[in-house]
Amino acid sequence: MAAGEDLLWDARDKGMQMVPRLWRLGVTAGVLGFLALLLLVASHAVWALYAGALYLIAEIVYWVWDRGRLVEARIVAGEADGPAKIRLRRVGGRISEHDARRVTRALVIHDNVLDQATLRLRVHKGRFLFGRPGRAPALTAWRQACPNAEVGDRAAWWGMPGVPD
Incomplete structure (x- = not known):
């Protein structure tokens, strides 16, 4: 395939979303701190500290996972008429290039409720990218760009309650 700079995947939101995350952390810390001070007078409030620590750990794990998610995938021409490459850009800004023939699976999952989809990509060595x-x-663009890949789509497994599928 003669490749230019064809866009294969484009996410709606490409930012790090740090301000909402910091607001959530600050409000949660304030509420749990207030509860701990309020309950410390009458009883043991260790549970509030544990809940805050667990929430902080969960938020950090989600932040690390979210930094590795894909926001853009492009097919670019290889050097000296070589094989095409897929250029992947992640939320954290990291850009990597992979041989298009080494992509083994590209799955697009359509949301049942919103007009959007998510991408699950498996590249060489069984590495998953979300x-x-x-x-x-x-x-068809994915099928042409990645000839060895299993390209498909499916609907999400969940829907709105009360709405027949």
């Missing part, structure tokens, strides 16, 4: 939600791409 994409942030974005508009559903054309699967």
Whole structure:
């Protein structure tokens, strides 16, 4: 495939979302601190400290996982008429290039409720990459860009309660 700079995946939100995350952390710390001070007078408030620590750990784990998610995938031409490469950009800003023939699976999962989709990509050595939600791409572009990949799509396994599928 003669490749230019064809866009394969584009997420709707490409930012780190640090301000909302810091607000959540600050409000949660303030509320748990207030509860700990309020309950410390009458009883043991160790549970509030444990809850705050668990929330902080969960937020850090999610932040680390979110930094590795894909926000953009492009097919670019290889050097000297070589094989095409896929350029992947992540939330944290890291850009990596992979041989398009080494992509083994590209799965697009359509949301049942919102008009968006997520991407699950498996590259060589069985490494999974997850994409942030974005508009559903054309699967023919993925099939042409990655000839050895299993390219498919499916609907999400959940829906709105009370709405028949």
